[in-house]
Amino acid sequence: MIEELISETLNKAIEENVSLTPYNYYKLFVEIAMRKGIDYNSLKNYLYEEYTKQDELLDPIKEKINLIIENLKKEMSEINNNISKTIAAQENVNLEDSSNAYEELEKLKKINLSLRINLEKAMRNIEKERQSLEKIKIKVYRDGLTGLYLREYLQIKLKENLYFMQRYGRIFSLQMIDVDDFKDINDKFGHQIGDNVLCQIGNLIKKNIRTSDIPIRYGGDEFVVLMPETDINSAKKVAEKFVQKMSKVVFRKKDEEFKVTFSIGLTSVRKDDTFESIMERVDAALYSSKRSGKNSITVFD
Numbered sequence: 001m002i003e004e005l006i007s008e009t010l011n012k013a014i015e016e017n018v019s020l021t022p023y024n025y026y027k028l029f030v031e032i033a034m035r036k037g038i039d040y041n042s043l044k045n046y047l048y049e050e051y052t053k054q055d056e057l058l059d060p061i062k063e064k065i066n067l068i069i070e071n072l073k074k075e076m077s078e079i080n081n082n083i084s085k086t087i088a089a090q091e092n093v094n095l096e097d098s099s100n101a102y103e104e105l106e107k108l109k110k111i112n113l114s115l116r117i118n119l120e121k122a123m124r125n126i127e128k129e130r131q132s133l134e135k136i137k138i139k140v141y142r143d144g145l146t147g148l149y150l151r152e153y154l155q156i157k158l159k160e161n162l163y164f165m166q167r168y169g170r171i172f173s174l175q176m177i178d179v180d181d182f183k184d185i186n187d188k189f190g191h192q193i194g195d196n197v198l199c200q201i202g203n204l205i206k207k208n209i210r211t212s213d214i215p216i217r218y219g220g221d222e223f224v225v226l227m228p229e230t231d232i233n234s235a236k237k238v239a240e241k242f243v244q245k246m247s248k249v250v251f252r253k254k255d256e257e258f259k260v261t262f263s264i265g266l267t268s269v270r271k272d273d274t275f276e277s278i279m280e281r282v283d284a285a286l287y288s289s290k291r292s293g294k295n296s297i298t299v300f301d
Contacts, residue, residue, distance in 0.1 A: 008032050143217040145195060146202030154216045157226055158275055164228075165269050172228045173235035173268040174278060176286045177205075177242065180261045180294040182221035189253045197260055200249060208241050224282075232268040232301050239264045239297050261295035268301055
């Protein structure tokens with residue numbers, strides 16, 4: 001969503017020939033957000049709230065970026081002073097003294113080259129730090145046991161996909177997976193085996209989805225898969241693949257073997273959906289699977 005607002009803000013500034021000072025940009029950005037029905041508090045929360053938990057990890061990198069920018073500002077200030085001095089000196093040069101004029105022009109060319117090189121270097125450094133920020137952001141939202149994303153990340157990505165649906169009509173599907181009788185597995189075989197079951201399920205999900213799909217450990221023994229640009233029939237085929245692949249996995253503890261089954265709820269987005277409505281629907285679909293005997297898939301389209 002934020003990327004869309006930024007793009008529209010820049011386009012608006014170009015169309016109206018607005019000087020992009022921080023204040024003007026801020027005014028345009030908020031104006032466009034309000035026009036899309038996003039109130040100021042929601043916008044503020046969207047921009048800042050989801051990253052609160054990253055502050056301690058991100059602060060050192062933010063400091064590096066600020067340092068790069070400050071050093072660049074100092075260097076540019078020195079270069080500007082040199083340019084001003086050179087131009088002033090050139091104005092005092094007798095125009096007939098072509099050798100002096102040539103020397104001054106050469107100085108300007110070197111200054112310009114130095115500025116360009118340093119700007120490129122600074123931009124490379126900032127890009128490097130930006131990539132570090134992205135890696136930390138992903139790490140913060142990863143589940144330590146399964147390697148899947150955490151529930152908080154689903155809130156972010158689901159809201160983004162709801163926006164894309166409302167703005168561009170981009171469909172998506174959602175499936176919620178629950179391990180049948182997981183409490184019994186923990187009670188009978190112990191939590192270490194239970195953790196192994198969850199890890200195996202996490203790996204199974206990751207191996208059988210696209211890179212664009214978002215696998216979530218929703219909590220305990222529940223998983224969610226957000227599937228952008230996917231209709232309900234395609235999502236159901238993926239769910240069936242999960243069930244079929246899981247049926248071939250055998251778990252062991254000493255001489256005892258056991259298998260694990262899934263109950264799955266499926267739904268696809270509706271145009272008037274909110275975060276709450278689509279989550280309620282997929283949860284209801286999952287509950288229907290559990291109630292109808294488990295090891296089954298229920299679709300609430």
